[in-house]
Amino acid sequence: MAASSEIRGRVLSVASECVPLIKTGGLADVVGALPAALAKVGWDMRVLIPAYKALRSKIDKMDEVWREPGLFGGDAKVFSGTVAGIQVMLLDAPHLFDREGGPYSGPGGDWFDNARRFAALSWVAARIAREGVEGWKPDVLHAHDWQAGLAPAYLEYNGADGVASVMTVHNIAFQGWAPASALTDLRLPFEQYHPAALEYYGGLSSLKAGLVTADAVTTVSPNYARELMRPEFGMGLEGVIAARGAAVSGILNGIDSEVWSPEHEPVPYSAKAMKGKSENRAALCAEFGLNVPGPLAILVSRLTDQKGIDLLEAVVPDFIDAGGGLAVLGSGDPALEAAVKRLQTRFDGRVGVKIGYDEALSHRMFAGGDAVLVPSRFEPCGLTQIYGLAYGTVPVVSAVGGLADTVIDASPAAISAGVATGIVFQPVDALAFAQALRGLIGLYADKKLWTQIQKNAMKQDVDWAASAAKYAALYEGLTK
Ligand code: ADP
């Protein structure tokens, strides 16, 4: 519900994930939190996501608002309703989404027809944007990541009817690749199959399609917006993004302070009253079977190459030697799961590992940890270092993407200026990471300084309000 009486505009967000309905990563957090933040400042927001098997029961309480016969091999409908305060539209296309497994993969790996599945989502998004649904027509179609990348393209090629489009990159590593032979099947115009439009290294990329056709391109931190124009980070799309020039901007993610606040944890605490944090720490140590004299570091992450998890084996032994401890929650690459489990076996009582996905445990970890480790190789924004700031769980991060934008390194200058909020290291390698952990041991030992850094961190403005204002300005600029 909009807090101000006048509606500033209508936005249809299109994505594959949205908290609290379905989540595999930070994309879902952002897609779920942004509408509420924008609604507070007068935007009428709706989110379109697929009705995966797990979400089909929600449909019962929703209204059918759209029929789409013959949607990539079957008939589809769209249902609309309010779920957890978000105005959601669910694309019910059982032939594409009513399957056991995650949003992108089943027991045998990625679904073979992912390109079609998300082309279907994008197709319906573009049609709803163009034609409106039950009297509701958006001013802006906001596409998130490759899964929605074809939505701006379908608008551009089939008529936008005044609807502006925004393409947001949350992670360039996933590009929605398909062979060129899929062009017709994906309902894309043959005459647009050239390097300046749809062609991508001899095939197609739905992310590229969105990047070249959207009116504006955003990503989730200003630093990642710059990095994306460089080959080390652009992953093949750097030229495409650089060519969009001034149409590209970076808007930092916020966090939902209703959900992520130490004041809302079972044993609450705040910058003014930190006592609860030690109680949470003791409970966390007990839960993981740990006894840690120095700083207790936590890591809550997908265990993938992106996240720099492979560096742990090289740096953790010295950290443990110096008195540190580590609690890990994550799942992903089996080799990385095995690597963290090896550390647990080797440093029983100092390293604890839970393989899996557990939202409630992640809260207990931020509430009880002293520091949070985020040694990513690339990180478009990153949310866990921001939770760390809010919880006074000092972030130790690599100097990439949004990590560099959100954490101020405890350099002598930053310490004397009273602005340090964590530890930032570069390059992303074991040597620099080990040095950062030595720094952590030193900071933690200086109780006065440590408390100061925790307080600086907890003072940071990490709520969505400031970033929502930037999205609002972007939408307004596109629709004026
Ligand atoms: P990414 O989207 O690349 O995975 P982010 O830092 O943006 O990285 O977001 C990850 C989100 O997923 C955060 O909300 C984090 O707390 C959560 N998360 C990751 N792994 C787990 C896990 N194993 N259990 C609970 N939450 C997790």
Ligand code: GLC
């Ligand atoms: C992606 C990125 C992460 C970002 C999230 C939300 O998954 O890997 O850095 O925070 O999207 O934008």
